[in-house]
Amino acid sequence: MNMPDYPKVLFKNRKPNRIATLDEYRASGGYEATERFIGGRVSPKEVTRLVDESGLRGRGGAGFPAGKKWSAVADDAAFPRYLAANADEMEPGTFKDRVLIHADPHCIIEGMLLCGYAFSASKAFLFIRPSYDSSAAILEAELENARKAGYLGKNILGTDYSFDIIVHRSGGRYICGEGSALLNAIMGKRPNPTKPPPYPTEKGLWGRPTVVNNVETLANVPHILRNGPEWFKGIAPSSGGEGTKIYCISGKVNSPGAVELPMGTRLSEIIEEHCGGMPAGSEFKACLPGGASTQFMTPEHYDIRMDFGSLKTVGHRLGTAAIMVFDQKTCLVAATLNLMQFFARESCGWCTPCREGLPYMRDLLWKIEHGEGREEFIPLLKDMCKKVWNAYCALAPGAAEPVISLLTFFEDEVREHISRKGCPFHAQAGH
Amino acid sequence: MRWEHDTFHGFEHSDSRIEGKPSMSARGMENMLPEDWKEKMKGMIAEAESPREKAIDVMLSIQDLRGWMTDEAMVEASELLGMTPLELEELATFYDFIYRSPVGKYVIHVCDSAMCWLEGHQSVIDYISARVNVPMGGMSPDGLFSLLPVCCIGYCDRAPAMIINRRVYGKLTPEKIDRILDKLIHENEFHQPE
Numbered sequence: 001m002n003m004p005d006y007p008k009v010l011f012k013n014r015k016p017n018r019i020a021t022l023d024e025y026r027a028s029g030g031y032e033a034t035e036r037f038i039g040g041r042v043s044p045k046e047v048t049r050l051v052d053e054s055g056l057r058g059r060g061g062a063g064f065p066a067g068k069k070w071s072a073v074a075d076d077a078a079f080p081r082y083l084a085a086n087a088d089e090m091e092p093g094t095f096k097d098r099v100l101i102h103a104d105p106h107c108i109i110e111g112m113l114l115c116g117y118a119f120s121a122s123k124a125f126l127f128i129r130p131s132y133d134s135s136a137a138i139l140e141a142e143l144e145n146a147r148k149a150g151y152l153g154k155n156i157l158g159t160d161y162s163f164d165i166i167v168h169r170s171g172g173r174y175i176c177g178e179g180s181a182l183l184n185a186i187m188g189k190r191p192n193p194t195k196p197p198p199y200p201t202e203k204g205l206w207g208r209p210t211v212v213n214n215v216e217t218l219a220n221v222p223h224i225l226r227n228g229p230e231w232f233k234g235i236a237p238s239s240g241g242e243g244t245k246i247y248c249i250s251g252k253v254n255s256p257g258a259v260e261l262p263m264g265t266r267l268s269e270i271i272e273e274h275c276g277g278m279p280a281g282s283e284f285k286a287c288l289p290g291g292a293s294t295q296f297m298t299p300e301h302y303d304i305r306m307d308f309g310s311l312k313t314v315g316h317r318l319g320t321a322a323i324m325v326f327d328q329k330t331c332l333v334a335a336t337l338n339l340m341q342f343f344a345r346e347s348c349g350w351c352t353p354c355r356e357g358l359p360y361m362r363d364l365l366w367k368i369e370h371g372e373g374r375e376e377f378i379p380l381l382k383d384m385c386k387k388v389w390n391a392y393c394a395l396a397p398g399a400a401e402p403v404i405s406l407l408t409f410f411e412d413e414v415r416e417h418i419s420r421k422g423c424p425f426h427a428q429a430g431h
Numbered sequence: 432m433r434w435e436h437d438t439f440h441g442f443e444h445s446d447s448r449i450e451g452k453p454s455m456s457a458r459g460m461e462n463m464l465p466e467d468w469k470e471k472m473k474g475m476i477a478e479a480e481s482p483r484e485k486a487i488d489v490m491l492s493i494q495d496l497r498g499w500m501t502d503e504a505m506v507e508a509s510e511l512l513g514m515t516p517l518e519l520e521e522l523a524t525f526y527d528f529i530y531r532s533p534v535g536k537y538v539i540h541v542c543d544s545a546m547c548w549l550e551g552h553q554s555v556i557d558y559i560s561a562r563v564n565v566p567m568g569g570m571s572p573d574g575l576f577s578l579l580p581v582c583c584i585g586y587c588d589r590a591p592a593m594i595i596n597r598r599v600y601g602k603l604t605p606e607k608i609d610r611i612l613d614k615l616i617h618e619n620e621f622h623q624p625e
Contacts, residue, residue, distance in 0.1 A: 089585060090582065090583055090585070091583070092544040092545045092546065092582075092583040092587070093545060093546060093583070093587050094583075094585065094587075095585040095586060095587055095588060097585075098585050098586075123480075129584075129585070130491075130527075130528045130597065131581075131584035131585055131586075131594050131597075131599060132585065133597040133598075134598075134599075168484075168487075169487055169488060169491065170487060170526070171487045171490070171491070171522070171525070171526025171527065171528050171529045172526050172527035172528040172581075173525060173526055173527060174582060174583075186484065187481065187483070187484060188481065188482075188483030188484045188485070188486040188487075188512070188514075188522070189483070190521045190522060190525055191525065205480070206480060206481065248587070248588065249588075250546045250587035250588050250590065251545075251546055251549055251587075252549070256587070256588040256589075256590075257588045258588065288545075292544075292545060292583075322587070324545055324546060324549075324587070326549070330549065335545065335548075335549070338543075338544070338545055338548045339545055341543075342544050342545070342582055342583070345582065346582055348525075
């Protein structure tokens with residue numbers, strides 16, 4: 001295949017069948033930032049400033065600027081301080097963290113170390129889902145190697161800074177990826193989300209200042225510090241985001257997978273050049289651009305730059321940059337029903353709009369898909385999409401996103417289900 | 432057959448229980464958890480910021496030994512963790528991979544989220560169900576396999592996918608499923624003590 005080639009950052013040490021070792025990571029410039037910034041005792045504030053200047057935004061879905069989050073920990077905030085690195089990624093379509101851990105675990109470890117240094121944390125938890133047990137085992141082994149090399153533990157590189165990382169295995173629930181739920185999960189409490197304030201940076205784990213970041217966000221940090229904020233900004237072709245992005249593409253493409261590309265690479269290029277295009281006989285009908293809690297995006301935006309700003313301009317969200325591609329043979333009512341089934345099941349059940357609202361929406365979609373739909377279900381679903389915003393956290397509003405876009409961009413398809421009393425795709429696609 | 436300890440310490444689990452015989456690994460649950468295992472757990476818990484932080488690790492470890500979280504194991508684990516059994520119950524019933532009912536030696540979770548759905552997860556379920564004689568949500572008569580659904584396991588690039596005892600298998604076809612199941616059945620025969 002003759003695909004455009006871009007410099008790799010997070011995947012530069014990626015190999016087909018094994019992780020990059022500590023030595024290989026070091027040979028590629030790894031732990032240089034640690035030597036320079038921690039070993040050289042550059043002030044934590046300067047580390048935060050450089051990350052802030054780079055424009056690095058959270059890769060876990062919300063896109064919050066990383067430097068801003070770190071500097072939210074007040075100078076006189078209590079000790080100990082904690083870092084929680086999120087590798088839960090249970091958002092359907094999302095598998096970038098797994099690929100990253102299996103490619104270059106030390107860039108995550110070093111990123112966590114530098115982040116911890118930036119707000120004087122002493123301990124970090126790397127939260128990981130049970131279906132990534134092999135990834136958890138890799139991380140545990142490589143953390144031990146990092147300890148032996150003096151990058152973790154007491155008095156790192158002979159300084160007075162001490163920091164260590166623990167792998168925390170989850171029992172598996174989507175809601176654990178939500179920041180406040182994740183903190184409850186780590187503490188061994190039922191992982192219900194809590195509504196800020198106080199924010200975790202003020203009162204997080206055990207009431208102490210805690211930063212929660214996605215592992216991909218953290219993995220960028222060593223590279224930013226080593227090469228400078230301007231280098232990071234320069235990677236992206238547009239101003240809608242900085243650095244590179246690990247896009248994970250699944251569904252109706254020939255070569256699904258995770259690819260690292262400059263932030264803002266066009267959707268058409270991602271699909272055609274980096275995923276081998278769509279299978280013969282398949283045409284692009286829609287994609288979810290950033291995981292299950294984003295809206296179906298129509299062919300109108302097929303050439304869009306996949307970054308935070310460009311997607312926001314047209315009313316979409318980058319989310320986790322998990323691109324799920326659907327072709328013209330796919331029934332989007334059935335797809336939305338599947339997504340709603342996911343959200344209804346994964347609701348933690350704590351608040352009523354989510355616990356009761358999502359199953360209700362699922363039932364309406366089920367009826368439409370199975371020939372029992374009625375015209376009045378459409379305004380009812382639209383109304384529910386608004387009402388679930390009364391929920392405690394972002395799960396239910398996220399669940400409403402595919403529904404809103406189904407009713408906006410594919411209303412004809414929904415109405416056809418209702419008027420025909422059944423799924424028009426059923427016979428052809430076998431769903 | 433109903434599992435006989437349904438109403439232990441006042442809980443009624445019958446509606447969430449899977450009907451079926453207790454698995455091989457569930458027999459002999461009158462035995463307490465081994466002392467050396469407990470010492471190992473105590474060492475792990477001592478390193479935590481607070482004992483209950485290790486609740487999932489302790490429960491996963493018990494399941495490695497016993498297959499599932501029996502009522503007796505819940506009590507023993509909660510004592511180790513400095514929690515009440517009810518507090519641990521809040522966690523045990525919350526998570527996908529903690530089992531509060533008997534499960535087979537091999538627990539097959541078939542992913543039913545968007546991309547696996549798109550690639551025909553239902554035919555995977557139907558095939559496995561027929562192949563090992565177990566309905567979705569149930570356990571095979573020989574106690575070897577349980578079949579359960581699971582939400583997105585993060586292998587969307589290799590859909591349809593499933594996870595069996597923490598190992599993930601993707602790009603499933605009937606031939607591949609046969610190979611996986613045959614290997615597990617063979618392994619089990621090979622390791623039978625009798």
